[in-house]
Amino acid sequence: MKKxxxxxxxxxxxxxxxKFHPLLLKGKGKISFGKNVQIxxxxxxxFYSHYTYFEARESFSEISIGDNxxxxxxxxxxxxxxxxxxxxxxxxxxxxxxxxxxxDLAIEKRKDGNPKMASIHIQQNVFxxxxxxxxxxxxxxxxxxxxxxxxVTKSIPDxxxxxxxxxxxxxxx
Numbered sequence: 001m002k003k004x005x006x007x008x009x010x011x012x013x014x015x016x017x018x019k020f021h022p023l024l025l026k027g028k029g030k031i032s033f034g035k036n037v038q039i040x041x042x043x044x045x046x047f048y049s050h051y052t053y054f055e056a057r058e059s060f061s062e063i064s065i066g067d068n069x070x071x072x073x074x075x076x077x078x079x080x081x082x083x084x085x086x087x088x089x090x091x092x093x094x095x096x097x098x099x100x101x102x103x104d105l106a107i108e109k110r111k112d113g114n115p116k117m118a119s120i121h122i123q124q125n126v127f128x129x130x131x132x133x134x135x136x137x138x139x140x141x142x143x144x145x146x147x148x149x150x151x152v153t154k155s156i157p158d159x160x161x162x163x164x165x166x167x168x169x170x171x172x173x
Contacts, residue, residue: 004051012056015065021073022051029056029079034067034087041072044093050074072130078102081136082119089122092130092148097122099136123158143173 001022008025015033017023021040025031031054039052053076056063061079066087073093077083080100085091100117103110118137122128126140129148134140139155146152147163147170156162159173 010054010056017065024051024053026054027056027061027079028059029061029063031056031063031065033065034069036068037065038070039075041070041093044072052076053078055079066124080115080117083122084120085122086124086126088125090127092128092132094131095128095133097134101136145173 001019004022004024010025010027010031012030013025015037017033017037017039019039020042023039050073052071054063055077056079058080062082063077063079064084066085066089068087069085069089071091075091075095077097078100083097083099097120099120101115103115104112116136120134120136121139123140123142125143127145129146131149132146132152134152138152140146140152141156141158143159144156145161146156146167147161150163150167151165153166156167156169160169161171161173162169
């Protein structure tokens with residue numbers, strides 16, 4: 001885990017997560033951790049075979065993790081704008097959060113480095129199953145559950161279960 005601390009170059013980090021899994025913090029932006037944030041799960045697959053990756057790419061980029069958040073192994077956030085994860089959120093293994101397209105879709109603009117971006121907001125008490133991908137501009141409402149393997153492309157309301165590719169509400173809680 002020391003190797004990942006040495007490789008981390010984000011200078012604007014507040015809070016001190018509880019680390020059971022290697023954590024790499026990259027970028028010029030701000031990353032903040034609330035109280036009792038757990039990175040990695042000892043009794044879960046991929047323990048120490050992967051790492052957790054947070055990138056607040058630009059100086060204006062911001063990742064904010066609330067209190068009592070548990071993040072399973074092999075999780076990543078790639079943030080160009082803003083990603084907010086509120087209190088009491090549970091995140092499964094191999095989840096990815098991307099608030100940007102990575103590259104422009106037009107072939108002649110792909111190398112420009114100006115991808116479309118929109119903030120992501122995961123509200124209180126959300127549970128993300130394993131292998132969930134959340135894309136730009138999404139808000140996931142309070143208490144909602146996102147099923148394993150889902151790709152969330154549009155906002156999800158409070159108190160529902162959503163699943164699929166693209167994720168759709170399948171029932172109310």
